[in-house]
Amino acid sequence: MDNFWVSAFWSLVPTVAVGLVFWLVMRSILRADRTERKVYSRIEAEERAKLGLDKPVT
Numbered sequence: 001m002d003n004f005w006v007s008a009f010w011s012l013v014p015t016v017a018v019g020l021v022f023w024l025v026m027r028s029i030l031r032a033d034r035t036e037r038k039v040y041s042r043i044e045a046e047e048r049a050k051l052g053l054d055k056p057v058t
Helices: 001-049
Strands: none
Touching: none
């Protein structure tokens, strides 16, 4: 019975590892996108203020 549990554990390790790597990559991509949008909005607001525009163009 010990061999069964060791085999079950080692059969799940690759799946869990790939899932963890996928989660980390997606998390970093989403955080980078969020940060980039925030910085872009700040720069755009500064440029609008320089030009004297009040509202963003939609």
